[in-house]
Amino acid sequence: MSDRVYIFDTTLRDGEQSPGASMNTAEKLRLATQLEKLGVDVLEAGFPAASEGDFEAVSRIASKLEKTEVAALCRANKHDIDKAWGAVQHAVKPKIHTFIATSDIHLKYKLNMTRDEVVQAAVDAVKYAKTFTESVEFSAEDGSRSDRDFLCKIFGAAIEAGATVVNLPDTVGYAIPSEFAELAKYVIEHTPNMHKAILSIHCHNDLGLATANTLAAIGVGARQAEVTVNGIGERAGNTSLEEVVMALRTRNNYMPMHTGIVTENIYPVSRLVSMITGIIVQPNKAIVGANAFAHEAGIHQDGMLKNPMTYEIMSPESIGLNTSKLVLGKHSGRHALRSRLKELGYDLSDEELNTVFTKFKELADKKKHVVDEDLEVIVTEGVLRTAE
Ligand code: KIV
Ligand code: ZN
Numbered sequence: 050m051s052d053r054v055y056i057f058d059t060t061l062r063d064g065e066q067s068p069g070a071s072m073n074t075a076e077k078l079r080l081a082t083q084l085e086k087l088g089v090d091v092l093e094a095g096f097p098a099a100s101e102g103d104f105e106a107v108s109r110i111a112s113k114l115e116k117t118e119v120a121a122l123c124r125a126n127k128h129d130i131d132k133a134w135g136a137v138q139h140a141v142k143p144k145i146h147t148f149i150a151t152s153d154i155h156l157k158y159k160l161n162m163t164r165d166e167v168v169q170a171a172v173d174a175v176k177y178a179k180t181f182t183e184s185v186e187f188s189a190e191d192g193s194r195s196d197r198d199f200l201c202k203i204f205g206a207a208i209e210a211g212a213t214v215v216n217l218p219d220t221v222g223y224a225i226p227s228e229f230a231e232l233a234k235y236v237i238e239h240t241p242n243m244h245k246a247i248l249s250i251h252c253h254n255d256l257g258l259a260t261a262n263t264l265a266a267i268g269v270g271a272r273q274a275e276v277t278v279n280g281i282g283e284r285a286g287n288t289s290l291e292e293v294v295m296a297l298r299t300r301n302n303y304m305p306m307h308t309g310i311v312t313e314n315i316y317p318v319s320r321l322v323s324m325i326t327g328i329i330v331q332p333n334k335a336i337v338g339a340n341a342f343a344h345e346a347g348i349h350q351d352g353m354l355k356n357p358m359t360y361e362i363m364s365p366e367s368i369g370l371n372t373s374k375l376v377l378g379k380h381s382g383r384h385a386l387r388s389r390l391k392e393l394g395y396d397l398s399d400e401e402l403n404t405v406f407t408k409f410k411e412l413a414d415k416k417k418h419v420v421d422e423d424l425e426v427i428v429t430e431g432v433l434r435t436a437e
Contacts, residue, residue: 125174222255249273317394
């Protein structure tokens, strides 16, 4: 079995479903560019049938990205699939991601369909999507609360119809790691032709277990993790990209697998997501929280000075957190400003930098040090909100 774990980023789709997190097209494009630099394998850009705005954003992102696979989400019906393809078709690597619920509770109350009808809808959807693109993913919504033999049946049928990835979501964040690993293992062992597709997992964090469940499933053979930056997403959020990636990197001795993520870009992208969505990162958030690399206790500080590995299992530099920050003030020049903005994830054009530099100087005249949060406000208000 391959040791490569694919990272499917859904910050722009499931992440945007966080209450209050909607982003405009210019913000999505900017974030998509940074996610490509971060090295995500698949970028789910949106749900084109949901709104004209989503359609537009997905198609702009699809045309812009140079190497990343761009996915569009759609329900398992022709109308949605047409919209998804309409939006994603100009991508260098387009992907259609179609889904239907598989748990009895969803079948009875939401879909009003029998299991056989759901299998048929999934097969029809995958076959129709395949007429547009080779790369088709099928998701069994509410998979973790579905009958496991039914899951194997529908995944087998989707693979036979041409799905290259089948995704097992813990849609409501209900699973427990040992149980989820058992389910993923069962699916891998009992789904017909599973060797022809990749098993993906997609977890939500309602019990605070999304990362644990994702790692548990990877441990038994899942090879794609669906994640969002900072773990933003519906309700309590999705599995956080930075946690899965850094767990695999830091504990490679126990889980010898790797991703294609350029980990040094994690912190700048985390800041950018926070700024654009307005969702602040809790200070004690693993990997990217303000306190993740802060040491308060005297004994810890003493240990750190002797050898950082006494109390740090990964270095701040490995996630792009520059510990020796340049202090920006009224004497700082354009070069230092550009370099700090780059660290924060803002790759600005010369014209944008001019705008930011003017506002930065105005502020530096009024306060001693201009901190990252100030820069982010300047960039957001001076550039991001006007860039469309
Ligand atoms: O949580 C979920 O089940 C989803 C699917 C659409 C993959 O987001
Ligand atoms: Zn989800």
